Amino acid sequence: MEDLQEFERYMAHLSEGLGHSDRHAGLRGYTTGLMSPLQRKSVEPMAAHMDPLNVRSRHQSLHHFVAQTLVP
Numbered sequence: 783m784e785d786l787q788e789f790e791r792y793m794a795h796l797s798e799g800l801g802h803s804d805r806h807a808g809l810r811g812y813t814t815g816l817m818s819p820l821q822r823k824s825v826e827p828m829a830a831h832m833d834p835l836n837v838r839s840r841h842q843s844l845h846h847f848v849a850q851t852l853v854p
Contacts, residue, residue, distance in 0.1 A: 793809065796809060808851060809851075811843065811847065812848065
């Protein structure tokens with residue numbers, strides 16, 4: 783429980799730097815994918831792991847977050 787609270791505080795801290803609130807969901811999804819038990823931490827396997835019924839839309843969402851938010 784304490785780990786979850788610490789994670790939530792960390793996510794809130796990171797979200798402050800993103801500016802737009804619509805980017806917060808992308809950050810959460812991407813971070814969740816990075817912490818998932820996958821050998822390949824690229825967008826497509828993360829999308830398939832997080833939302834197997836909607837891989838295409840999840841992939842597009844994660845890719846958009848990475849391309850638009852993390853790249854200067």
